Amino acid sequence: RKEVEQDPGPFNVPEGATVAFNCTYSNSASQSFFWYRQDCRKEPKLLMSVYSSGNEDGRFTAQLNRASQYISLLIRDSKLSDSATYLCAVNRNFNKFYFGSGTKLNVKP
Amino acid sequence: DTGVSQDPRHKITKRGQNVTFRCDPISEHNRLYWYRQTLGQGPEFLTYFQNEAQLEKSRLLSDRFSAERPKGSFSTLEIQRTEQGDSAMYLCASSAGLAGGKGTYNEQFFGPGTRLTVL
Numbered sequence: 406r407k408e409v410e411q412d413p414g415p416f417n418v419p420e421g422a423t424v425a426f427n428c429t430y431s432n433s434a435s436q437s438f439f440w441y442r443q444d445c446r447k448e449p450k451l452l453m454s455v456y457s458s459g460n461e462d463g464r465f466t467a468q469l470n471r472a473s474q475y476i477s478l479l480i481r482d483s484k485l486s487d488s489a490t491y492l493c494a495v496n497r498n499f500n501k502f503y504f505g506s507g508t509k510l511n512v513k514p
Numbered sequence: 515d516t517g518v519s520q521d522p523r524h525k526i527t528k529r530g531q532n533v534t535f536r537c538d539p540i541s542e543h544n545r546l547y548w549y550r551q552t553l554g555q556g557p558e559f560l561t562y563f564q565n566e567a568q569l570e571k572s573r574l575l576s577d578r579f580s581a582e583r584p585k586g587s588f589s590t591l592e593i594q595r596t597e598q599g600d601s602a603m604y605l606c607a608s609s610a611g612l613a614g615g616k617g618t619y620n621e622q623f624f625g626p627g628t629r630l631t632v633l
Binding site: 413437439496500501503506507 | 549554555559562569570605622623625626627
C-alpha cells in the first residue's frame, strides 16, 4: 500500500467554482502534513502546511482528519491561475517525506 | 535570489556515462533533500542531510547513486553508469530544521530541478 494516495483527477471545474481534494495516508505515526502546487515541468511550491486545527489562507483551506487519516484542500472561487497539480506530502519523525502522485486541476473559463 | 538553486538545469547523457548534479540550498537551512520525479508521479525521496551528515537513504537508491554535502552547504548527487531508467527530474529541497531561516522547521522549499535524459 502506498504511503500517500491521491485521486489523480483531472478535476475540470468552471471559474468561480469550489473544489476539494482529499489525500489519504497510511501510517498513523505521520506527524506533519503539507500541500504543494506544481505547474507543468516546474518544481513543487509549498502552498500551505496543514495543522491539526485546520488552516486557511485566502481562498484555500486545509484540514486534517487524524482519525480517518486524510488531509483535504478546499479551493473557493477558483481562478484560471489555480490550474495545476496539487501534491500532498506527509512526514514522520521530521525526517523522510512521502509525496502523493498529485491531483490535476483544470479551471476553465 | 535567496531560493534553492540547482545546476545544471538540463543534462543529456549516453547510457553508461557518469553525471553529477549540484544543489545550493537556502543559506540558513541545515536540512537538504534529494528527490527524483518521473512523469505523472510525485517526488520520490532519495536521501537527506542534516548539515554534512547523510541521515537516511532510500532503499530504492542503488549503489550507482551517491550524494555528498561535504561542508554542510551545497550538495552533489552523482549517478554512475547511467541507465535509461534514470531519466527523470532530480529535485533538491531544503528546510530550516533547528537552524532557523525561511519557513518552519520542516517546510521544504524546492529548487528548479535538473532534468536528466539518458539516451
